[in-house]
Amino acid sequence: MTHGHPTPPGSLEVLAQGIKPLIQPIDLEGFRAHNRSKPKSLVDKLMTEQEAIGRFLHENDYLGIELYGTCRCPMSLTREVVRQRVGRLRLAGQGVHEADVLLAAGLVEELDFTYIGLEVFGVSPAARRAIEGGGVKNVVEWSNGALSWRFKAAAMGVPFLPSRSMLGTDTLAWSSAKVVRCPFTDQPIALLPALVLDVGLIHVHRADRYGNCQIDGISGFAAEMARASKRLIVSAEEIVDTDTVIRAQPDRTIIPYYLVDAVVHAPYGSHPGEMPGLYERDAEEYKRFLDLVRTEEGMRTFLDETIHSVPDHAGYLARFGHERLAALDVRRPA
Amino acid sequence: MSQPEYNPAELLICLAARLMEDGATAFIGTGIPMLAASLAQRMQAPRLVPVFEFGGTGAILEKLPLAVGDMRTFHKGLVASGICDIMETAQRGFVEYGFLGGAQIDRYGNLNSTVIGPHETPKVRLPGSGGANDVGSSCWRTIAIMRHGKQRFVETCDFVTTPGYLTGPGARERAGLPAGSGPYRVVSNLGVMGYDEDTKEMTLLSVNPGVTVEQVLDETGFPMRVAPRVDANPPPTAEELRILREQIDPDRLYI
Numbered sequence: 001m002t003h004g005h006p007t008p009p010g011s012l013e014v015l016a017q018g019i020k021p022l023i024q025p026i027d028l029e030g031f032r033a034h035n036r037s038k039p040k041s042l043v044d045k046l047m048t049e050q051e052a053i054g055r056f057l058h059e060n061d062y063l064g065i066e067l068y069g070t071c072r073c074p075m076s077l078t079r080e081v082v083r084q085r086v087g088r089l090r091l092a093g094q095g096v097h098e099a100d101v102l103l104a105a106g107l108v109e110e111l112d113f114t115y116i117g118l119e120v121f122g123v124s125p126a127a128r129r130a131i132e133g134g135g136v137k138n139v140v141e142w143s144n145g146a147l148s149w150r151f152k153a154a155a156m157g158v159p160f161l162p163s164r165s166m167l168g169t170d171t172l173a174w175s176s177a178k179v180v181r182c183p184f185t186d187q188p189i190a191l192l193p194a195l196v197l198d199v200g201l202i203h204v205h206r207a208d209r210y211g212n213c214q215i216d217g218i219s220g221f222a223a224e225m226a227r228a229s230k231r232l233i234v235s236a237e238e239i240v241d242t243d244t245v246i247r248a249q250p251d252r253t254i255i256p257y258y259l260v261d262a263v264v265h266a267p268y269g270s271h272p273g274e275m276p277g278l279y280e281r282d283a284e285e286y287k288r289f290l291d292l293v294r295t296e297e298g299m300r301t302f303l304d305e306t307i308h309s310v311p312d313h314a315g316y317l318a319r320f321g322h323e324r325l326a327a328l329d330v331r332r333p334a
Numbered sequence: 335m336s337q338p339e340y341n342p343a344e345l346l347i348c349l350a351a352r353l354m355e356d357g358a359t360a361f362i363g364t365g366i367p368m369l370a371a372s373l374a375q376r377m378q379a380p381r382l383v384p385v386f387e388f389g390g391t392g393a394i395l396e397k398l399p400l401a402v403g404d405m406r407t408f409h410k411g412l413v414a415s416g417i418c419d420i421m422e423t424a425q426r427g428f429v430e431y432g433f434l435g436g437a438q439i440d441r442y443g444n445l446n447s448t449v450i451g452p453h454e455t456p457k458v459r460l461p462g463s464g465g466a467n468d469v470g471s472s473c474w475r476t477i478a479i480m481r482h483g484k485q486r487f488v489e490t491c492d493f494v495t496t497p498g499y500l501t502g503p504g505a506r507e508r509a510g511l512p513a514g515s516g517p518y519r520v521v522s523n524l525g526v527m528g529y530d531e532d533t534k535e536m537t538l539l540s541v542n543p544g545v546t547v548e549q550v551l552d553e554t555g556f557p558m559r560v561a562p563r564v565d566a567n568p569p570p571t572a573e574e575l576r577i578l579r580e581q582i583d584p585d586r587l588y589i
Contacts (some may be wrong), residue, residue, distance in 0.1 A: 067388065067403050068388050068401065068402065068403030069400070069401030069402070069403045069404060070401065070404075071388075071401060071403045071404045071405070072403075093462075096401070113462050114462055114463055114464055115461050115462040115463065115464030115465075116461060116462060117364075117460075117461030117462070117464075120364065120365065120400050120401070120587055120588075123459070123460060123461055124461075127459070128458075128459050131456065131459045132456055132457075132458070132459050139453075141448060141453075141462065141463065142463070143463045143464070143465065143466070143467035143468045143471075144387060144417060144421070144463065144464050144465040144468060145387075145417070145418075145421035145425075145465060145467070145468035146467070146468070148417045148418050148421065149418065149421070152418055163425070164425055164471055164472060164510065164511060164512060165421070165425075165467055165468045165471045165472065166467060166471070167471065167497065167509045167510045167511050168494075168497045168500045168505065168506065168509030168510070168511060169444075169467060169494045169495065169496065169497050170448070170453075170493045170494045170495065171448070171463050171467050171494070171495050171496075174453050174493075179510065187510050188508075188509060188510030189510055190510070217389075217405060217408055217414045218386075218388050218389030218390055218403065218407065218408055218414045218415065218416060219389060219414070219415065219416040220388045220389060220403060220416055220417055221388075221416060221417050221418065222416070223416060224416075224418055274404060274405060276404075276405035276408075277405065281400070281404075330405075
């Protein structure tokens with residue numbers, strides 16, 4: 001870590017800083033102007049995965065995906081990114097399975113990294129190949145808390161948030177954070193730069209066609225990431241009526257419509273991952289992925305069979321069939 | 335009754351579970367801490383409050399979570415919030431224990447779970463911090479669960495992902511980390527370690543069944559301190575093993 005020179009009175013003293021430049025520069029005025037231009041009236045945004053990714057995600061965009069592990073992952077959207085081969089992406093790597101699929105497909109060039117393991121199943125071979133082999137050109141380290149607070153800073157519309165994570169470690173040294181002496185307490189504090197995403201992908205339990213979303217159970221970093229995204233694509237297990245569902249319980253709207261650019265109806269949208277309260281992880285299909293992804297040939301087979309040879313999400317689900325999917329339902333009688 | 339057979343994972347889980355205090359908050363990560371928390375809830379700590387980083391607080395761990403964001407992390411839980419709430423709650427001082435793991439640990443309890451070799455040209459890329467750095471920064475007392483060995487208990491970590499006592503006494507506070515927080519125990523397949531109050535160096539407190547003090551020192555890549563009295567950890571009991579095998583991990587994902 002580098003130590004700052006004495007600074008003139010009245011300015012913040014930078015005590016240490018990470019050596020990595022920001023992958024996504026902070027442009028709050030651009031973010032405000034973009035947000036001003038978004039429609040504030042109710043506009044029908046229902047469309048397919050194909051249209052949503054085609055219209056709103058571009059090569060070299062900075063992409064963020066929620067949630068974590070294999071849980072509430074927007075997998076139908078992720079598969080469409082792979083299908084359309086939208087490459088040279090910069091990615092906030094706080095997910096697991098979806099980030100792994102994008103890394104396996106070679107679509108990621110730079111990574112704000114927190115964790116890419118496969119939880120119970122150890123380190124991801126696809127991520128390891130991509131990073132150790134140099135396919136990913138730049139890896140910037142963060143903690144999960146730090147990355148979430150970076151979204152929160154963007155959601156607040158401010159350039160950074162102070163935090164007591166990351167201090168004193170190599171995680172900070174290989175990040176883009178700075179440590180300053182707090183002008184109020186005189187103690188060192190880490191400053192985490194705001195992270196405004198070009199595109200965010202979030203899978204929710206239900207949404208109306210305008211983009212008002214409800215999530216059951218833990219909400220991960222959905223609220224913060226949605227508000228940190230310039231363009232937001234949500235997929236939903238169920239499309240619901242605005243008057244009878246959304247307006248009946250407005251307190252449950254965790255993502256408001258004006259943040260959202262596209263609403264995609266994606267039942268089993270997290271498959272092979274799980275969806276709290278609806279369905280379990282498809283252990284058999286996930287194991288097939290884990291087995292195949294161990295080698296490069298296997299990975300290509302997986303991408304071809306699961307994504308490229310299937311036209312859309314309906315086609316993907318048809319590979320498994322109703323009975324197999326219904327068996328994952330957690331609401332079924334015991 | 336004769337002592338039942340057990341494997342190293344079962345021993346680690348039982349040792350970690352016994353450290354969990356009834357009524358306390360504990361930040362639980364993937365793997366052994368989940369099994370340990372579940373075991374503790376069925377043994378001495380029925381009111382243990384598991385805290386999971388993506389928003390689950392106070393779950394009853396009847397079913398083993400497979401990930402820190404899955405639906406079992408808030409099964410019959412008290413709160414289902416999100417990661418900012420959880421990390422801010424820890425930062426405000428509400429979370430007593432934090433469970434951690436890693437590929438390397440040094441004498442001050444600093445942990446590496448990021449990379450072996452240089453960062454830009456890694457020999458082995460590891461999963462990364464995840465929530466570990468936050469847990470090691472904000473929880474009052476952290477407990478590391480490690481397999482013992484010279485490659486793991488090292489003089490210097492290749493990369494400090496998660497802060498222990500950094501370079502020694504006072505270093506955490508000088509870095510701006512919360513006063514009075516830091517590493518508390520290390521549970522390994524050979525024994526249980528604590529930290530010297532004055533020097534903050536790792537200190538052997540107790541050895542596992544059949545393990546000698548010399549063996550622990552031989553398997554440690556730095557000069558480990560030894561407590562004046564080294565206790566012997568009781569092996570897993572038949573009851574602990576029964577609960578683990580029949581109720582917690584019947585599919586044997588971990589054990």
